[in-house]
Amino acid sequence: MRRDLVRFSKWLYRLGFMPGTSGNLSARLDQHRLLVTPTGVSKYLLKAADLVIVDLEGRQLAGTRKVTSEVSMHLAVYRLRDDVDAVIHAHPPLATAFACAGRALDEMLCQEAVMTLGVVPLAKYATTGTDEVAASLVPLVAGHEAILLANHGAVSYGNTLLDAFLKMETVEHLAHIHLVAHQLGTAQTLNADQVEQLQKAKARYVHNATRPESRIALESYTRAIRL
Ligand SMILES: [Zn+2]
Structure with missing residues (x-):
């Protein structure tokens, strides 16, 4: 797990999603x-030995470094979602620009938006590192897979670090599509019928993705990542 956290940290850094010392990752070790x-x-410089262990109240149990000041954001997600085993918080530039412009990613512009994340809502403004952040997420965590944080960044979560990572990558990709479609001036949103057809296709796809053989493929994919 330490190795995986370091690996995904470097991957996110290289994508430009965690400049400076920004961004943080977590994964469930047990209950x-x-x-x-x-x-x-x-x-990029993170080492496996730098990682810390906390309980679900955020009390530090192990590690020589101090836990991220944004840990309460992670705790809020774990408390509200039993199915979540990994959380990523990042500052991807285009998604963060939407969050700074007061705009959610809530237009169904491309099919991928419906097939992957659906709506990515915008949580209301909260000062980083305070309990306001967790409170701003509470109404949104249950019904969404990723959330923009007003004037701040984004958070994604999933049942593995890879799952949370792919969602964060998709958030930034969708922000890029939204931006360019609007710059072109003739953005065409999908109609209700098209969205419904895609949601049906998604339900079939999700069913396939949860079959045991695809979970094995996912694990070997995670192992194959070398940075
Ligand atoms: Zn942040």
């Missing part, structure tokens, strides 16, 4: 403990 990135460390 009571999380492995989390520390505060103040570049995600």
Whole structure:
């Protein structure tokens, strides 16, 4: 798990989603403990030994570094979603620009938006590192897979680190599509019938993706990532 957290940290850094010392990742170790990135460390320079362990109240149980100041964001997601085993918070530039412009990614412009994340809502403004952040997420976590944070960045989550990572990558991709479609001036949103057809196709796809053989493929894919 330490190796995977370091690997995904570097991958997110290289994509430009975690510049400076920004961004943080966490993964569930068991029912009571999380492995989390520390505060103040570049995600490119992060080492496995830098990671810290906290309980679900955010109390630090192990590690020589101090846990990220944004840990309450992660805790809020784990508390509200039993199915979530990994959380990623990042500042991808285009998605963050939408969050700074007060805009959710809520227009169904491309088929991929419906097939993957659906609506990515915008959580109301909260000062980073305070309990306001968790409170701003509470109404949105249950019904969404990724959330924009007003004037701040984005958070994604899933049943593996890879799952959370792919969602964060998709958030930035959708922000890019939204931006360019609107720059072109003739953005065409999908109609209700088209969205319904895609949701049906998605339901079939999700069913296939949860079959045991695809979980094995997912694990070998995770192992194959070398950075
Ligand atoms: Zn942040």
